[in-house]
Amino acid sequence: MTHAALTAPDSAADFEARLRQIGAERYHDKHPFHQLLHSGGCSIDQVRAWVINRYYYQTRIPMKDAAFMSRVSDPDLRRVWRSRIEDHDGGVNEGGGIRRWLKLAEGVGLDPDYVASEVGILPATRFAVDAYVRFVRDAPLLPAMASSLTELFAPTIHKTRIAGLLAHYDFANPNTISYFQHRLTEAPKDVAFGLKWVMDRAISRADQDAAAAALIFKTEVLWAQLDALHSAYVAPARIPPGGWQPHEGLL
Amino acid sequence: MTHAALTAPDSAADFEARLRQIGAERYHDKHPFHQLLHSGGCSIDQVRAWVINRYYYQTRIPMKDAAFMSRVSDPDLRRVWRSRIEDHDGGVNEGGGIRRWLKLAEGVGLDPDYVASEVGILPATRFAVDAYVRFVRDAPLLPAMASSLTELFAPTIHKTRIAGLLAHYDFANPNTISYFQHRLTEAPKDVAFGLKWVMDRAISRADQDAAAAALIFKTEVLWAQLDALHSAYVAPARIPPGGWQPHEGLL
Numbered sequence: 124m125t126h127a128a129l130t131a132p133d134s135a136a137d138f139e140a141r142l143r144q145i146g147a148e149r150y151h152d153k154h155p156f157h158q159l160l161h162s163g164g165c166s167i168d169q170v171r172a173w174v175i176n177r178y179y180y181q182t183r184i185p186m187k188d189a190a191f192m193s194r195v196s197d198p199d200l201r202r203v204w205r206s207r208i209e210d211h212d213g214g215v216n217e218g219g220g221i222r223r224w225l226k227l228a229e230g231v232g233l234d235p236d237y238v239a240s241e242v243g244i245l246p247a248t249r250f251a252v253d254a255y256v257r258f259v260r261d262a263p264l265l266p267a268m269a270s271s272l273t274e275l276f277a278p279t280i281h282k283t284r285i286a287g288l289l290a291h292y293d294f295a296n297p298n299t300i301s302y303f304q305h306r307l308t309e310a311p312k313d314v315a316f317g318l319k320w321v322m323d324r325a326i327s328r329a330d331q332d333a334a335a336a337a338l339i340f341k342t343e344v345l346w347a348q349l350d351a352l353h354s355a356y357v358a359p360a361r362i363p364p365g366g367w368q369p370h371e372g373l374l
Numbered sequence: 375m376t377h378a379a380l381t382a383p384d385s386a387a388d389f390e391a392r393l394r395q396i397g398a399e400r401y402h403d404k405h406p407f408h409q410l411l412h413s414g415g416c417s418i419d420q421v422r423a424w425v426i427n428r429y430y431y432q433t434r435i436p437m438k439d440a441a442f443m444s445r446v447s448d449p450d451l452r453r454v455w456r457s458r459i460e461d462h463d464g465g466v467n468e469g470g471g472i473r474r475w476l477k478l479a480e481g482v483g484l485d486p487d488y489v490a491s492e493v494g495i496l497p498a499t500r501f502a503v504d505a506y507v508r509f510v511r512d513a514p515l516l517p518a519m520a521s522s523l524t525e526l527f528a529p530t531i532h533k534t535r536i537a538g539l540l541a542h543y544d545f546a547n548p549n550t551i552s553y554f555q556h557r558l559t560e561a562p563k564d565v566a567f568g569l570k571w572v573m574d575r576a577i578s579r580a581d582q583d584a585a586a587a588a589l590i591f592k593t594e595v596l597w598a599q600l601d602a603l604h605s606a607y608v609a610p611a612r613i614p615p616g617g618w619q620p621h622e623g624l625l
Contacts, residue, residue: 182449185449186443186444186446186447186452187444189440189441189442189443189444189446189452190440190444191440192436192437192444192459193438193440193441193507193511194437195437195440196433196434196437196492198433198470198472199466201436201437201440201459201463202463202464202466202470203466205456205459205460208443208452208456209456212449212453212456214453215454219449219453221449241447256444260444260511
């Protein structure tokens with residue numbers, strides 16, 4: 124290929140297709156742990172381990188979004204972005220994805236205070252999630268925004284999950300799975316904005332590459348969390364020191 | 375003094391008095407530029423220069439608060455803190471201190487789009503304000519919180535300013551000065567929370583010293599902005615390269 128061909132940017136359509144292909148190849152809906160979870164193959168303790176570890180990711184999302192906002196000098200962009208924090212944190216007294224996640228925790232028999240204490244979270248979960256927060260704090264704004272585009276792929280997994288949990292697990296009901304139900308409307312609203320923002324700005328090959336790399340990085344952050352979970356809690360289970368031990372933190 | 379006396383913490387009452395004394399000695403209500411402004415001694419161009427430069431501070435406050443939130447793992451604290459961003463940024467379509475500041479800009483004859491473009495802001499203003507955002511992003515949480523406690527001293531200056539502007543300047547009316555009117559209720563609510571948070575946690579001498587140093591730092595950030603303004607726009611005025619030139623950006 125000539126130098127020009129290597130450095131020419133993709134058309135908007137090709138660039139969007141490139142981003143979507145990353146999801147097709149790397150999004151964590153393909154991870155064996157999710158396939159186990161959604162098909163009813165998880166024991167209640169494996170579900171609990173997932174709920175405990177994923178809680179850490181849930182609580183860091185608003186920190187990630189605040190880190191993003193801390194770098195945005197355009198008040199209009201901040202005003203739009205703030206709803207992400209509101210969706211997850213909720214109000215002072217009620218609402219929000221974090222509280223809905225703790226309903227799920229309760230539904231699977233975990234003490235929500237134990238889950239909220241962040242005790243028992245796998246070190247590898249922390250490392251992956253913290254890497255995401257740091258990335259959004261430190262990377263240029265375009266890749267920082269692009270890393271949120273895994274939401275392009277989220278509605279499909281949420282629909283699969285809602286159906287799978289309801290079909291296979293006694294704990295699943297509209298109250299315990301309300302987190303996922305809310306995400307079905309929240310994520311598409313956010314990602315429509317984010318995708319347009321990225322597409323409008325990633326018009327050089329270098330910026331398109333940076334955006335694609337950021338999205339790949341984010342799929343790695345998600346995948347690594349499930350690898351850690353699988354390694355710790357699926358036979359042959361090897362729970363690392365510090366990881367949640369089944370029967371801890373139960374209601 | 376013995377080592378023990380040097381390292382023993384102040385009582386809560388003494389520590390609070392120490393913080394308040396910092397305001398008494400160093401808050402920017404004592405700066406000659408503010409005394410000029412509040413007594414009607416500023417020319418309209420000097421008011422405009424103040425409005426343009428202070429706009430930069432206004433827009434960075436929500437970034438500073440987002441930087442703080444990006445480090446807060448306690449959802450309850452984030453939920454309380456978020457109202458600061460809401461107060462300044464307002465909603466997607468209306469409200470907020472930044473828009474109210476642009477009303478003031480319009481009232482003094484400046485094109486609000488020019489002011490919002492951040493052209494003409496003194497480099498020293500940027501340096502001081504950016505130092506504040508970085509401090510809150512990087513310092514431990516206790517001094518980061520303590521740096522917000524200049525709000526302890528803000529209601530007095532806002533009352534003086536409202537009265538002074540209304541008494542001395544034709545542009546002053548409830549619409550143009552609504553920013554300050556809102557701060558009269560917003561700042562006390564915020565600082566009551568912040569002061570209690572700091573007092574509850576700064577129970578060692580080292581933490582009390584760090585909190586006091588952070589508050590001093592913040593008074594320096596505010597004072598340096600007025601020094602830059604005074605140097606550039608009060609006779610003998612020396613506007614640095616890049617600084618707003620009177621007659622630029624007018625309506």
